[in-house]
Amino acid sequence: MRTEDTGPDLRHHGDAEVRDDGAALVDLAVNVRAHTPPDWLxxxxxxxxxxxxxYPDGRxxxxxxAARHGLPVERVLLTAGAAEAFVxxxxxxxxxxxxxxxxxFTEPEAALRDAGHTVDRVLLRAEDGFRLDPAAVPEDADLVVIGNPTNPTSVLHPAATLARLARPGRTLVVDEAFMDAVPGEREALAGRTDLPGLVVLRSLTKTWGLAGLRIGYVLSAPETITALERAQPLWPVSTPALAAARACVSPHALAEAEQAAARITADRAHLAAGLAGHGIQVAGPPEGPFVLARVPDGAAVRHRLRDLGYAVRRGDTFPGLDANWLRIAVRDQRTVDGFLEALRVALVSARETT
Structure with missing residues (x-):
């Protein structure tokens, strides 16, 4: 169905959950890995x-x-974070x-609307595990945008499923901002050159804690890279961000990212088990550094959690979700245990007021 109105607030992002009132909150709202960047970075x-x-020299x-993904440099464009790529x-x-x-992630649709486009939405359903059926995408769509693993559902779509969306005359944009948090980066399309119209976006801000520095990149066919580069301002990526990009794709960094992905997997399982202990199931199975949980009286629980010192991401600003959905970032087990105790209190409080 063609949508003319935006409905949810597409410009609401997780950082607002932490900044709203200046309170000192434990941050489970923003999907940036804790305790980063590391000292070497x-x-x-x-x-x-x-x-x-x-002036910055990005060569x-x-x-x-390009070397990290086994591609020629003509297939790479550096950007001020993956968000710039959507614009x-x-x-x-x-x-x-x-x-x-x-x-x-709502920024792709917001950017398209700001550029004057009318945007169609394909809404994946909770009862289907937020899994994609490629047949749900209109045949005449000439630009399709999907995340993998998807923010906020944490669902990892099979690469073969996404590949079915690629065809001549269509641009397929796959946002892999969180793929380096998946052990082995299984189901990644980065580095593929056999799929027509494929555009893969990567971010270096999540795993490495560089949200304030803004660095990401686009992988695509040379003609697409050229078109995007022409739309960029001069010197779009700063010298410090370029230094970070080089460092974050080094063999040492890739090995550290893989170790971090393994820790995230264990910590996510601990979080999901704790939520299940409160009768709360998560979407998925989750594969990203966050989980999406359906919580009864979610808005009231979220506000009570703030009172108890914890920030989580509201779900109702994502098309297809309502206020009973909360996105929770994966943190170390000690932090999660504190959060789970606060959640127990918040759930009791919400039940008593309804």
């Missing part, structure tokens, strides 16, 4: 500050990203019927 970024008098970082796609590509698969 801070040192790499700090070392770049001596070069700030010169080395671009080559490093570039919306402005640079000539499309007639863009489709965004929801629930997912």
């Amino acid at each position: 801070r040192e790499e970024i700090a070392a770049s500050l001596s070069s700030l008098a010169a 080395a970082a671009r080559a490093a990203v 570039l796609l919306a402005r640079a590509l000539k499309v007639r019927r863009p489709v965004v698969v929801h629930p997912q």
Whole structure:
């Protein structure tokens, strides 16, 4: 169904849950890995500050990203975070019927609407496990956007399922911002060159705690990269961000990211088991560094959790979800145990007031 109104607040993001009233909250709302960036990465970024008098030169970082994925540099574009890529796609590509698969990160649809496009939504259903049926995407869609693993559902779609969406005359945008939190990056499409119209987005801000630095990249066919690059301003990525990009795709960093993904897997299982102990199931099975939970009286529980010192991400700003859905970032087991106790109190409080 073609949607003219935006419905939910597409510009609401997790950082607002922590910043709203300035309270000192334990942050389970933002999907950035805790205790990052690591010291070695801070040192790499700090070392770049001596070069700030010169304009940024992205050639080395671009080559490093290309090598990491086994691609020629002509297939790589560095961006100020993956979010910038959505704006570039919306402005640079000539499309007639863009489709965004929801629930997912809302910035792609917001960027498309800001660029004057009318956007169709394909809404995945909880009763289907938020799994994609490629047949649900309109045949005449010439731009399709989907996340993998998807924010906020934490569902990891099979690469073969997503590949069925690719066809000549269509741009298929797969947001893999959280793929490096999946052990082995299974189901990744980054590095594939056999699928027509494929555009893969990656972020380096989540695993490495660089949300304030803004660094990500696009992988696609050279002609698409050229079109997006023309829509960028001059020097879009800062020198410190370029230094971070080079460092974060090094063999050492990739090994550390894989270790972090294994820890996230264990911590996520602990969180899901604790939620189940409160009678709360999560969507999925979850594969990202967060879970999506359906909580009775979710809005009241979320507000009570704030009173108890914990911030979680409201779900009702994602198309296809309502206020009873909460997204919860995976944290270490000690932090999760504190959260689960606060959740017990919040659930009791919500029941007593209804």
